[in-house]
Amino acid sequence: MAAHDGPLLSVRDLTKRYGQRIGxxxxxxxxxxxxxxxxxxxxxxxxTTLLNCISTRLPATSGTVTYxxxxxxxRNLFEMEEAERRHLLRTDWGFVHQNPADGLRMTVSAGAxxxxxxxxxxxxxxxxxxxxxxxxxxxxxxxxxxxxxxPRAFSGGMRQRLQIARxxxxxxxxxxxxxxxxxxxxxxxxxxxxxxxxxxxxxGLAVIIVTHDLAVARLLSDRIMVMKDGHVIETxxxxxxxxxxxxxxxxxxVSSILQV
Ligand SMILES: Nc1ncnc2c1ncn2[C@@H]1O[C@H](COP(=O)(O)OP(=O)(O)OP(=O)(O)O)[C@@H](O)[C@H]1O
Numbered sequence: 001m002a003a004h005d006g007p008l009l010s011v012r013d014l015t016k017r018y019g020q021r022i023g024x025x026x027x028x029x030x031x032x033x034x035x036x037x038x039x040x041x042x043x044x045x046x047x048t049t050l051l052n053c054i055s056t057r058l059p060a061t062s063g064t065v066t067y068x069x070x071x072x073x074x075r076n077l078f079e080m081e082e083a084e085r086r087h088l089l090r091t092d093w094g095f096v097h098q099n100p101a102d103g104l105r106m107t108v109s110a111g112a113x114x115x116x117x118x119x120x121x122x123x124x125x126x127x128x129x130x131x132x133x134x135x136x137x138x139x140x141x142x143x144x145x146x147x148x149x150x151p152r153a154f155s156g157g158m159r160q161r162l163q164i165a166r167x168x169x170x171x172x173x174x175x176x177x178x179x180x181x182x183x184x185x186x187x188x189x190x191x192x193x194x195x196x197x198x199x200x201x202x203x204g205l206a207v208i209i210v211t212h213d214l215a216v217a218r219l220l221s222d223r224i225m226v227m228k229d230g231h232v233i234e235t236x237x238x239x240x241x242x243x244x245x246x247x248x249x250x251x252x253x254v255s256s257i258l259q260v
Contacts, residue, residue: 006068008033008174008206009054014063016049022230023049027063029225029235033173036200036207038221038238040214042253046230047210048178054208055095055176056085070173090120094167094175098182100159104151104166110137111147113166121170136165140195157188161195168199177209181216193219214254218242226250 007030016023024046031037039047052058054065056077065077070092077085089095097103104113114133115123123129134144140161142154151159160180167175180196181189197220200207211217217224218238225235226247234247245251 005072006074007031008035008068009208010064010066010074011054012064012066014050014053014065015061016046016053016058017061022046024053024227025230027232029232031174031206031208033206034204035223036205036209036221038217038224039208039210039227040212040217040224040253041227041233042212044229045227047212047227049230050227051176051178051208051210055089055093056080057095067174087120090117091170092172092174094170094172096160096163096167096175096177096180098179100151100156100163103163104159106152107150109148109150110142110154110162113151113162114169117166117170132169133165136169137162139199140165155188156184157192160184160192164196164199168203168205171203172205174206174208177207179211179213180209181211181213196220214242226253 009031011030012028014027015025027050029037039050041047049058053060056065060078066074067077067088068074095103105116111130111133114136115129118129118132134147137144137147142158142161142165146154151162154162181192184192193216199205200220207220209216209220221238223236224238224241226233226241226249228249234241234245234250241250242254245254
């Protein structure tokens with residue numbers, strides 16, 4: 001079908017400067033439907049800047065980002081009306097923040113956190129919203145009896161799982177993730193990664209995930225883009241890049257991090 005012919009997202013010559021400082025420089029890549037792309041690199045390499053520009057949370061200095069809408073039409077995101085962009089962010093996209101408090105409403109119930117997104121796509125039936133919210137809580141391993149609790153009463157891992165449920169309930173086609181396992185204990189991280197991997201595969205989601213953790217990239221992504229000082233140093237299939245890195249910088253990164 002025409003709607004699935006091209007890439008879901010095309011980034012071309014994307015540059016972001018903060019005054020004289022380079023955030024990211026002349027970046028181009030495509031993301032295909034159902035593909036998981038990991039953006040990796042050390043702190044300060046420009047990963048978050050790039051993610052925020054692509055997701056239109058931050059204005060780029062130059063370049064274009066084209067997104068294939070649900071009707072199959074490619075649209076330049078930087079030329080979209082603000083209201084339309086916000087609608088996209090609330091429905092067809094998800095954004096999972098490192099700190100769940102940035103992606104949740106901490107003072108409304110877990111059920112309302114999930115239900116709100118359903119209302120944004122036009123659901124009005126209270127019973128159905130609550131049923132879908134309960135179902136999603138169980139998919140992210142939160143017991144139904146916690147549905148009326150506020151996320152501030154949840155542990156860090158539960159909050160992150162709730163943030164994921166809130167993002168995925170509208171069946172988005174593209175989810176941005178910024179260090180989704182970043183602030184968690186190692187054992188909690190492992191469980192969350194497992195859960196994420198299952199959901200991404202079940203839902204056929206396209207994901208752009210920023211992480212400095214190559215083990216996270218290894219587990220979740222199909223393709224990796226390695227960044228340094230705002231530039232893309234190397235890109236390729238995840239296993240190839242991690243098992244046989246070509247660029248000296250990637251070799252260094254892989255040997256320093258994956259060696260145990
Ligand atoms: N608001 C800002 N104002 C000025 N410079 C910024 C700003 N945000 C980021 N930078 C600079 O842009 C460059 C890229 O930063 P960015 O936060 O995108 O990197 P990162 O790879 O995401 O790092 P981290 O993993 O630490 O978040 C850095 O040199 C940083 O100092």
